[in-house]
Amino acid sequence: MTNTTAAETHPVHLVSGATGTVGREVVRELLERGQRVRALTRDPAKAAFPEGVEVVRGDLTDPASLKDALTGVTGLHLITFGGAAFQPLETGPEIVRTARDAGVRRVTVLNGGGPTPLEDAVRAGGLDWTVLMPVEFMANALEWAEEARTRDTVRAPFVDRLSALVHEGDIGAVAAVALTEEGHAGKEYLITGPQALTVREKVAAIAGARGRDIELVELSEEEAAERMRAEGQDEYTIAWLLDVYKNTPPEGRTVVDTVQRVTGRPARPFAAWAEAHAPAFR
């Protein structure tokens, strides 16, 4: 007779950032694959998840709070930040140690746009890690929803910049495969959508999907900075964002086939995202 642990017969995946744009897609994709999913949040009372998801309280800035959440967990999806302003987590080594002690085998990390202490700790931590490096999320277009809805207008800088923007569901799908199948350990996956589109093309796709024209007004760099300031963004973030818009690096505007290669399904186009989210723009 072989001895099997509960974790081997019923592996559980713990998803951090599970209430967020990408994490909720990781949850959904794991469920679709018939996996047991535990969702981490700092405030279970505010969180809503699909049926079958176990919700646990925990804070990544306080690794001791993850101990119970990690019981029986073999697959872990991590974000690299903690808090409203995306401050990089400094608790990576303790999180990795706690995960290893709990029996976690595979970890996916959502890259935070550059090196972070948490990602460094995961890479050095002796677990089977996979780093997810998505380009711009399609969901970022939701920042235009209110203007489009109330004024039939979108105001944005650099309207001809190209972006190979990715559907957040496809990031979730790549994570779910990496957590549940062999062959993804030690890999960094750049994840893009199937097309590089300009802001003009994105706005036209949204207008088509919602069935009403949208006027696109190009903002100067200064006007864009002014607006971000008014929204409460700090100067560092404003300068960083404007630089990414102005000088989008080749990997941000070049389509790669990671989604197809890893998941066996084609990456979802922006038109599909726009159709699904059209009500937010009407």
Ligand SMILES: NC(=O)c1ccc[n+]([C@@H]2O[C@H](COP(=O)([O-])OP(=O)(O)OC[C@H]3O[C@@H](n4cnc5c(N)ncnc54)[C@H](OP(=O)(O)O)[C@@H]3O)[C@@H](O)[C@H]2O)c1
């Ligand atoms: N937007 C883009 O175009 C883009 C492109 C590439 C990479 N990225 C990266 O994607 C990441 C953002 O992902 P997202 O948009 O999915 O996030 P998001 O929607 O802003 O969600 C934030 C999530 O973080 C969780 N969280 C925050 N602090 C926490 C803490 N101390 N302990 C536990 N959970 C905590 C929140 O959970 P609770 O509030 O429920 O606790 C929430 O689920 C960033 O690292 C960014 O650099 C973004």
